[in-house]
Amino acid sequence: MKTILLGYMGSGKSTIGKLLSEEKKLPFIDLDHYIEGKLNKTIPEIFDVEGEIFFRLKEHECLKELLERENDFILSLGGGTPCYAGNMDVINKKENVISIYLRTSINTIVERLKKEKESRPLIAKLNDGELHEFIAKHLFERSFFYEQASHKINTNNKNIDDILLEIKSILKKR
Template sequence: MIISLVGYMGSGKSHVSKILSEKLNFKLIDLDREISRRNKLTIPEIFEKKGEIYFRKLERETLEEILATQENIILSLGGGTPVYYNNMEIINLNSKSVFLKASVISLTERLSKQKEKRPLIANISDDNLPEFIAKHLFERNEFYNKAQFSVNTDSRDPEDIVNEIIEKLYL
């Protein structure tokens, strides 16, 4: 079984996927890390050297390969992955998808502390961050909401979120 976690950056995908994989004894794959490993370049380097279109193609190919495996996997997806091609469709066909939902307030709080690690928001002022997130989230929610399950992550302990995911998936 593959469990795919989708959601906006800062929603808790990396943290929750780590705990979930340990608790279920599933292999953990972070899609962005896997793309970096295979290409021996960081995601920002791929964007810079080859462009976003090239990256999205790589992302799609890597996603398809992972979803075709028969292993027990927790797959942590990039925030943009569900938006491109018909990615949400293949994610839903080949895995149990869970949308980690967070409010603009929570996301702003979390992301303002890690802006330098996030190329997409690195140059956005703290004053403009909530508006940027709100607009971006509005555009992406249409895709995130296609996930089979949804779990709110606002003001919640990661263990609590993991337990809710396990409960919802009847594991």
């Protein structure tokens, strides 16, 4: 079983994914890092040099490539991955794949991202008010795609252990 975590930046995909992979003794793959490794460039460099359309094409190709692998793994998608190139259709048509949306409120995301704005080029220059508006707009636009995940977990007011328990409960049923 391939487990795919999706949600907005700051929703906990990488943190949860790494912990889940340790517990399940499965490889953890961060799709953005995978793309960076294949192209030997950082995501900001890819956007700056090649543009977003090129990035989204490579992102789609890499996602399909990973889903064709025989082995099981935990995969953390980029926040925008579900929204482009029919990626949710690709994910949902695979039999050995389970997708989990880490549904996180705007306020929770804002609080998390305030602490790490410098490391996130999309939001680095936004003040707190702009950050809230930016996230609210993105979540509104992206929620249609996120909601297509086979499972949704509300992460608000939950600690990491509670979220992991919910995911493990979902995975037991499969």
